[in-house]
Amino acid sequence: MTFSALRLDGVTRRFGGKDALTGLSLTIGKGEFIALLGPSGCGKSTALNCLAGLLPLSEGSIWQDERRLDTLPPERRGFGMVFQNYALFPHLSVRRNIAFGLQMRRVPRAEVRRRTDEAIRLVRLDEHAAKLPGQLSGGQQQRVAIARAVVLEPSLVLMDEPLSNLDAKLRLEMRTEIRRLHQSLGLTTVYVTHDQEEALSLADRLVVLRDGQVQQIGTPAELHDAPANAHVADFMGYRNLLPMKVSSPGTVEGSGLSFRATSSLPVGSDVVVAIRPEDLLVGPGGVPVTVEVVEYQGREAAVEARTLSGAPVHLRVTERPSPGDKVTVVADPARVLVFPA
Amino acid sequence: MTALRHRLAERGIDRQLALLLPALLCVLVLFVYPFAYGVGLSFQPSSGGVLGAYRTFFEDPYQRDTIATTLGLSLPAALLNVAASVPIAYRMRGRFRGKRLMTTLLVVPITLGTVLTAEGLLNFLGPTGWFNRILPGDAVRLTNNYWGVFFSLIITGFPFAFLLILSYLSGIDPSLEKAAATLGAGWWQRFRRITLPLLAPGLATTFCLTFVLAFSVFPSAVLVGDPAGSTRVISIAAYHAGYEAYDYPLASAIAVVMGVIELVVVAVALGLRSLFYTGTTSSGKG
Amino acid sequence: MKRRITASPGAWIVWGVVAFFFVNLAGVIGSVLVSSFGTRWFDTWLPQGFTTDWYGAAWREFGLLDVLTVTLEVSLLVVAISVLVGLPASYVLARRAFPGRRLLYLLFLLPILMPPITYGIPLATVLYKYGFAGHLSGVVLANLVPSIPFVILTMTPFIEQVDPAIERAARMCGARTHQVFTRILAPLLVPGILAASVLVLVRTVGMFELTFLTAGPDSQTLVVALYYTMSAAGIRAQQSVDAMAVIYTSMMLVLLVVALRYVNPTQLVARVKDDDDD
Numbered sequence: 001m002t003f004s005a006l007r008l009d010g011v012t013r014r015f016g017g018k019d020a021l022t023g024l025s026l027t028i029g030k031g032e033f034i035a036l037l038g039p040s041g042c043g044k045s046t047a048l049n050c051l052a053g054l055l056p057l058s059e060g061s062i063w064q065d066e067r068r069l070d071t072l073p074p075e076r077r078g079f080g081m082v083f084q085n086y087a088l089f090p091h092l093s094v095r096r097n098i099a100f101g102l103q104m105r106r107v108p109r110a111e112v113r114r115r116t117d118e119a120i121r122l123v124r125l126d127e128h129a130a131k132l133p134g135q136l137s138g139g140q141q142q143r144v145a146i147a148r149a150v151v152l153e154p155s156l157v158l159m160d161e162p163l164s165n166l167d168a169k170l171r172l173e174m175r176t177e178i179r180r181l182h183q184s185l186g187l188t189t190v191y192v193t194h195d196q197e198e199a200l201s202l203a204d205r206l207v208v209l210r211d212g213q214v215q216q217i218g219t220p221a222e223l224h225d226a227p228a229n230a231h232v233a234d235f236m237g238y239r240n241l242l243p244m245k246v247s248s249p250g251t252v253e254g255s256g257l258s259f260r261a262t263s264s265l266p267v268g269s270d271v272v273v274a275i276r277p278e279d280l281l282v283g284p285g286g287v288p289v290t291v292e293v294v295e296y297q298g299r300e301a302a303v304e305a306r307t308l309s310g311a312p313v314h315l316r317v318t319e320r321p322s323p324g325d326k327v328t329v330v331a332d333p334a335r336v337l338v339f340p341a
Numbered sequence: 342m343t344a345l346r347h348r349l350a351e352r353g354i355d356r357q358l359a360l361l362l363p364a365l366l367c368v369l370v371l372f373v374y375p376f377a378y379g380v381g382l383s384f385q386p387s388s389g390g391v392l393g394a395y396r397t398f399f400e401d402p403y404q405r406d407t408i409a410t411t412l413g414l415s416l417p418a419a420l421l422n423v424a425a426s427v428p429i430a431y432r433m434r435g436r437f438r439g440k441r442l443m444t445t446l447l448v449v450p451i452t453l454g455t456v457l458t459a460e461g462l463l464n465f466l467g468p469t470g471w472f473n474r475i476l477p478g479d480a481v482r483l484t485n486n487y488w489g490v491f492f493s494l495i496i497t498g499f500p501f502a503f504l505l506i507l508s509y510l511s512g513i514d515p516s517l518e519k520a521a522a523t524l525g526a527g528w529w530q531r532f533r534r535i536t537l538p539l540l541a542p543g544l545a546t547t548f549c550l551t552f553v554l555a556f557s558v559f560p561s562a563v564l565v566g567d568p569a570g571s572t573r574v575i576s577i578a579a580y581h582a583g584y585e586a587y588d589y590p591l592a593s594a595i596a597v598v599m600g601v602i603e604l605v606v607v608a609v610a611l612g613l614r615s616l617f618y619t620g621t622t623s624s625g626k627g
Numbered sequence: 628m629k630r631r632i633t634a635s636p637g638a639w640i641v642w643g644v645v646a647f648f649f650v651n652l653a654g655v656i657g658s659v660l661v662s663s664f665g666t667r668w669f670d671t672w673l674p675q676g677f678t679t680d681w682y683g684a685a686w687r688e689f690g691l692l693d694v695l696t697v698t699l700e701v702s703l704l705v706v707a708i709s710v711l712v713g714l715p716a717s718y719v720l721a722r723r724a725f726p727g728r729r730l731l732y733l734l735f736l737l738p739i740l741m742p743p744i745t746y747g748i749p750l751a752t753v754l755y756k757y758g759f760a761g762h763l764s765g766v767v768l769a770n771l772v773p774s775i776p777f778v779i780l781t782m783t784p785f786i787e788q789v790d791p792a793i794e795r796a797a798r799m800c801g802a803r804t805h806q807v808f809t810r811i812l813a814p815l816l817v818p819g820i821l822a823a824s825v826l827v828l829v830r831t832v833g834m835f836e837l838t839f840l841t842a843g844p845d846s847q848t849l850v851v852a853l854y855y856t857m858s859a860a861g862i863r864a865q866q867s868v869d870a871m872a873v874i875y876t877s878m879m880l881v882l883l884v885v886a887l888r889y890v891n892p893t894q895l896v897a898r899v900k901d902d903d904d905d
Contacts (some may be wrong), residue, residue: 374753
C-alpha cells in the first residue's frame, strides 16, 4: 500500500474520566521505525491499541495521507500487529497461522500459498511449518507472530513489547532480527517498549511518554544526549538525579556535592542535576565520597557511594575499589544536565 | 449521538452487551417473573386477607413444624457433610495412586440422585436388608423415619461436599504450608493457622451449597422417610398445598417462606465467611 | 522423602470412614442390582434364583420406551437451548466490565442457589396458566431455569482462559466479528462447550423436582416415572421397580463415564468461581 505519511492528531483516550493518553500528535513517515517508550502505565500500550483500532479514541483523529482511519474498525485499517505474548492461534499450525490474514482478505489460494511460503522462509521456520504453536520455543513463536503480521504487507506494523517474554540472550538476537527485517522490507513500524536500550538501538525516532503525556520526541542521539526533562533523563540511564541548588552562575551545589555546569536558571533556584554513572569520574580535586557497594561488571565495576551528606551516587570505574574506600569524583561540565526541580 | 456512544463505550456499554439479552430474558421470564407472581399470589388467599395464607401456615402447628423438621434434617446433615469432608480431603489433597478412581466413585452417588438412593436405602437398610443382617441382634429400624432421610442426605451430600472441599484445598498453594513448616509450625499449627483460614471461605460456600441440597429434600423424605410425621418437610407441605389441596396461594406462601429461610441461612454462612480472609489462595506471584 | 510404611492413627480413621462409606454405598447400589435380577427375595442373604424377566416386565408395564424417548428429547432440547442462550452471555460476562456486571452475575447465580421447589411451584403455576405445563415444552422451559445459569457459570472460566489478545490478533489479521467467533473462538471453546453440555445433560436427566412439578402423563422423564412407580409400590412387584431403577442407574453411569472424559469430577458438583468477592 502506498502512502507518504501517517498522522496522529491529538489522539486522546480516557478511561472512566481518567486520561490514559493525552494529545499525542505525531507524523510517521513511510518506512520509519518509531518507538514508544515509557514505564508501565505511561499510556504507550493505550496509544498502540488506539492506533490499531482495538480501543476507540476519546478525542483526536488518525490519518493516512487524506484518508481518515480512526473511524474504521481494526480489521479494515490494514495494519499488522505483533502482540506481547504473541497471541498465536493455538489450534492452527504455523503455516495456517501465517495464512490466516491472507484468507480473511480473500487472497486467491495460490497466492496465499506463495506468500505464506515466502514469509516462513523469511523468518527461517521452514522445518516447523506444520507444527502447532504449543510445540515451538519462545523465540520461534515470536518469529511466527512477526511473519503473521508482515505477510499482509501492512501499511503499518505495530509491535507491543514483542521481546519482553524472551530471555536476555534471545532478546538480543531477536532485536537484530527485527532490525534486519525492517531494513529489508522497509515496513513502517511503531514499536512499544519500556526498555530504553531496545528503543535506542532499533528506532529511527523515539516518543517518550509519562502519565499519558508526551515528554519528548526525537532521534536516539537527541534523547540520549539532551533529554528534555528529569523524567526523560531518568529513563535514558541518568542514574544520578540529585536535588541541588544553583550556588553561583556556572556552579551547582547540594547533596554534599558541587559541580560546574551550564544553566540558565537564576542563582538560588532548586534544581535536579542528572549525571550518567559513566560520566562521574574518579579523579583528583573532586568531591569526596565513600564507596559502599561494588558490583562486578566485566571490564568495569559499578559503584554505589555516599557523599558526606549521605546522598547515594552511582559511578563506573575501571579500577575496582573496596567498600569503605574514600575517593574523590569529578564530572565534565558539558555532561552535567541541570533541570528545574 | 456519537458523543453519547463514545461516553457509554468508555464506561463499557456498547452493542456487544446485547449478547446478554437472551439469557437475561430467560431468567427474567422463567425465574424472576414466576417468583414475583408467586409472591403476589401468596398475598391473595381465598380468605383471611392479605396475610391469610401466611397466617394459615404459621397458625397450624402441623404446617408450622415443618420448618423445624426441615432444619432439623438439613442443618445437621450439611454440617456433618462439611465437617467430615475437611479431615478426609486434607489427608487426600496430595497425589496418590487411585485418587482419580476414588473421586470418580464419589461422583456416582451424586448422579444417582435422591430417587434411586431412596430405593437402594429401602433395600439395603430395610428390616431384612443386608445391613441388618450384618448387625447382630434385633433389626434396627433405619428406614421410613428420620434416619432413612438423614442417610440419604449423607449419601448424596457427602461426596458433593468432599469434592468441593478437595478442589478448594488443592487451590491452596502447598508451598505456603512448607513455608510454615520451615518457620517451625507443627502439622496442627500449620492446619490451624495457615490452611484453615485460607479454606474458610470455601467451607462457607460448600456449606451453603450442601445446605441448599439438603434443604430442598423432597423425594427421599417421601420415599425413605415418614412423610406424614417425623419427616414431613416443608417441601412436602408446599407440594401438598399446591397439588393436592389446590391452594395455590398457600403453596406460594410456603415456597416464599422456604426461600426466605434458605436465604437467611445462606446469608449467615456468607456473613461468617466474610469475617475471614477472602483473597487469593496462591502465594504472592501467580 | 521416604514413604512411611506404618500409617498414623489419623490416617487409619480417615481411610476407615471412607471405606465404611464406600461399603454402604456398594450395599445401597448392590441391593437394588441384585434385587432386580432376583426371583423371590425374603429375609435371606440372596434371592432364591436369578432371572432377567423383571426387565422385560418393567419395559412393558411402565412404557419405558416412551419414557426414555421423552427423557432424551427433554435433555437434548435443554442442552441445545441452554448452550445457545448461555454461551453469548458467558462471553460478555467473561470479557467485559460494565456497570451492573456483578449484580447480573448474582442474578444468574440465584437459580442455582435456590432449592428448585421454591421457584418450581410458582413457575409451574405460571406455566399452567399459559398452558405450557403438562407438556414437553413446559418441562423443557422449567429445566432451562437452572441450566442456563449453569452453562454460564461453566463456560465463563473456559472463555477467560482464551487470551483476549488472540481475538485481537484475529481482528488485526482482518477477521470480522463473526469470523472471529467461527474461526477462532468456536474451535478453541469446543472442550468447554462439550463439558457444559455433558454437565447440563447429567443434571437434566437427574433433575427430579422441576420435572415432577411440570410434567404431565406424557412428558415424564425417567426419574419422575421411577418416583411414581416407587410411591405406588405394592401394586407392582418390588423387583420390577428395581429393574427400572437399574435402567436409570446404568443410563446415569454411561452419561457419567462420558462426562468424566471431558470434565473434572469437581465440576460435576458445582462450578463455583468466587466471582462475588473480586
